[in-house]
Amino acid sequence: VSLWGEPGAVHMAVREGDDAAIVTLSCPTGRYPSVGRRHPPAVRLERALQDLTGLAAEGLPDARPWLDHGRWGVRHPLWSAETVPADGAPYAFLPVEGEGLHQIPVGPVHAGVIEPGHFRFTVNGETVVRLEQRLGYAHKGTVALMSDAPLAHAARLAGRISGDSTAAYALAFALAVESATASEVPERARWLRGLMAELERLANHLGDIGAVANDAAFAILHAHTGVLREQVLRASDTAFGHRLMMDRIVPGGVWPDLTAQGHAAITAAVGHIRRVFPNLVTVYDETNSLQDRVVGAGVVRPEWVDQFAAGGFVGRASGRAFDARLWAAYAPYPSLRVDPPVFDQGDVNARVWVRIREVEQSLALIDRLLETLPSGPILAPLTSGPQPQSEPVPEMEGAALVESFRGDVFFWVRVTAGGRVAACHFRDPSWFQWPLLEAAIEANIVADFPLCNKSFNCAYSGHDG
Numbered sequence: 001v002s003l004w005g006e007p008g009a010v011h012m013a014v015r016e017g018d019d020a021a022i023v024t025l026s027c028p029t030g031r032y033p034s035v036g037r038r039h040p041p042a043v044r045l046e047r048a049l050q051d052l053t054g055l056a057a058e059g060l061p062d063a064r065p066w067l068d069h070g071r072w073g074v075r076h077p078l079w080s081a082e083t084v085p086a087d088g089a090p091y092a093f094l095p096v097e098g099e100g101l102h103q104i105p106v107g108p109v110h111a112g113v114i115e116p117g118h119f120r121f122t123v124n125g126e127t128v129v130r131l132e133q134r135l136g137y138a139h140k141g142t143v144a145l146m147s148d149a150p151l152a153h154a155a156r157l158a159g160r161i162s163g164d165s166t167a168a169y170a171l172a173f174a175l176a177v178e179s180a181t182a183s184e185v186p187e188r189a190r191w192l193r194g195l196m197a198e199l200e201r202l203a204n205h206l207g208d209i210g211a212v213a214n215d216a217a218f219a220i221l222h223a224h225t226g227v228l229r230e231q232v233l234r235a236s237d238t239a240f241g242h243r244l245m246m247d248r249i250v251p252g253g254v255w256p257d258l259t260a261q262g263h264a265a266i267t268a269a270v271g272h273i274r275r276v277f278p279n280l281v282t283v284y285d286e287t288n289s290l291q292d293r294v295v296g297a298g299v300v301r302p303e304w305v306d307q308f309a310a311g312g313f314v315g316r317a318s319g320r321a322f323d324a325r326l327w328a329a330y331a332p333y334p335s336l337r338v339d340p341p342v343f344d345q346g347d348v349n350a351r352v353w354v355r356i357r358e359v360e361q362s363l364a365l366i367d368r369l370l371e372t373l374p375s376g377p378i379l380a381p382l383t384s385g386p387q388p389q390s391e392p393v394p395e396m397e398g399a400a401l402v403e404s405f406r407g408d409v410f411f412w413v414r415v416t417a418g419g420r421v422a423a424c425h426f427r428d429p430s431w432f433q434w435p436l437l438e439a440a441i442e443a444n445i446v447a448d449f450p451l452c453n454k455s456f457n458c459a460y461s462g463h464d465g
Helices: 040-053 142-146 151-158 163-181 187-215 219-240 260-286 288-294 302-308 312-316 348-371 434-440 446-456
Strands: 002-006 009-016 019-026 031-033 056-058 101-106 118-124 127-134 395-403 408-416 421-427
Touching: 002 040, 002 408, 002 421, 009 408, 019 395, 040 056, 040 302, 040 434, 118 446, 127 434, 127 446, 142 151, 142 421, 151 163, 151 408, 151 421, 163 187, 163 395, 163 408, 163 421, 187 219, 187 260, 187 348, 187 446, 219 260, 260 288, 260 348, 288 348, 288 446, 302 434, 312 348, 348 446, 434 446
Parallel strands: 031 056
Antiparallel strands: 002 009, 009 019, 101 118, 118 127, 395 408, 408 421
16 A cells, blocks of 8 residues: 655555555664565655665665655755755666667656656657656655644645645545544534545546547547536635635544535536536547547556556556545445446546546535535544543554545554644555556557556656655
8 A cells, every 4th residue: 555664664554355454664774675576566665765764675676766856955854864965966767778769858847837757758760668757856845844743734734745636635634633533523524525525536537538638639628628627616616715625624524614605506517517528428439530549548457557556547447446435435435326437448548438437426426415415513623542541642643545536545644642743654646557657658659648648647746745
């Protein structure tokens, strides 16, 4: 599920079937046996762990820096404040040899208003032989900023890890804190959290469907889905006072409450989308020039998805049905019908169809949530730990797995009795999706990369932290 460290120890969250655990290994010598040497999805996490804490994975197949670009002024900042000069050494991209090969560097600054990331293509003519990513440009030091922060401030930081998933991250942080403190959340607040999560999913999927079409030079679909996405954002603003619903999910519940005006705005937006969206799906499915671009492009094989446990539309488009709403069974989803759409083609088209089916399902879930929304309070105070007990425990740990529109978000937190964050860690679904994009683009043409990349829509900010 994830792997992270703090001074003197490394932690790993693991899951098998319905069971999950967090295991900890003390590292008095600053070293630990590499997980990545046997399990490739751990490699980038171990590289980041080394950059942030200085803990070294013995036997790590790739020990190059990942988040640290030599510009921080400190080495492994979560470990010490040792000042180091920026060496300015170029990043050692993996070598590729062969007749007629050349390289195309793209980014980290891109032609559009998007986040930074570098892509190094090795190509033969127009065919991509290898793609290697370099990320970390959007690293904000969020874990360090959250350290020793009051829970209210930490919750605001959690909602800013990835702006397009602010509700999901805020929910994951809140659930982790509530797990640590054994706190109960009012029923109405749980329903409102689900409503926000589905509005966020709906808005992002609508935007992505149009953006994929736009990268295939079919701008009209992008325009129409953009209008629908804007209607969701405006309804969210009316309902919760913020277009992205930032800072609305907090430990202990939500704030503010949904008013009659907000209820009506959401109902109107959902009704309009339900009327218009099927026609847009028909246009997508029956436009031959568009289908020629998306069908068979950027295929992710099922064995890759299984190995990396890739979630969200990337996983479900290649046959992996995992959905944290079902596995973690956090409220309100046990009271709702969630049926993740699964396809097995693994191409751009399949990833679009997962989004289409999830749009339809989110519309139904939003209707159901509004119909069954319970009355009552929306915020409750946190407790001081598992009850009964004679006195508060010094520190409490909790973890949560939440389904964002991209896939499963993991959050772990250690909370002090005084209501501050002693330590924390989060893992974006993109950690296990970015590597699959490198594999999916091989043997495709360079011109299809924007299309494949958008169909993945991996996070930069959420990944880089």
